[in-house]
Amino acid sequence: MITLTEQAALKVKEMLQDTDDPEQQYLRIGVQLGGCSGLSYSMGFDPDKKDTDLELQQHGVKILVDKESLPHLKGTVIDYKEALMGGGFSIDNPNAIAACGCGASFRTATEAGKPEDC
Template sequence: MIILTEEAVLKVKEMLTDTDNPEQQFLRVGVTQGGCSGLSYSLGFDEQQNPGDTVLDLHGVKVIIDETSGPILAGTVIDYKESMMGGGFSIENPNAIANCGCGSSFRTATEAGKPGDC
């Protein structure tokens, strides 16, 4: 469904060590309505698995994706990159047909006719 690169896995595992109960934490990956292009990504830790969630084990990282986000995220690659300005996660989604100028939101073919917030 999604791919975490080696760098992303290492960073998530590092971040998990700073949480309470790291062995019980999931990385929740999802999509929310909002942003200039209509949809925004969400990444965060969650101890709660909800009905309908898909649970993946990606190189030792437990990942949860809700049933609405699953089809939108199919084939997505999540990477982590360090730079002189710091580091951050990057998301390559083959289903995104347009991104906003700042890169924080995107649109899929099913969202193409809907207005954004810009």
């Protein structure tokens, strides 16, 4: 399961207002190959649910996760923090055994033998 904190959900709802037809949009969360640690996070809005997607709803936000990404994201908590220079989402992934300095890419135990390019 992936957890979207209440603060993150408020920010997502705010961002949804800038999309076409916000009521029809899902927050799609996933991982893809790439980044200097092996995998990188992806997060964005998507109006289309696929048969292979897991659908969640938290704090009024509809979330989609593709089944290939789910094992890499199980137990992940997504939060949003306000800061002096703006703010941003933070991802706490218990499956990550290594992460790039920027925090955008990570490696799990299944990718432990792959080289890092950072």
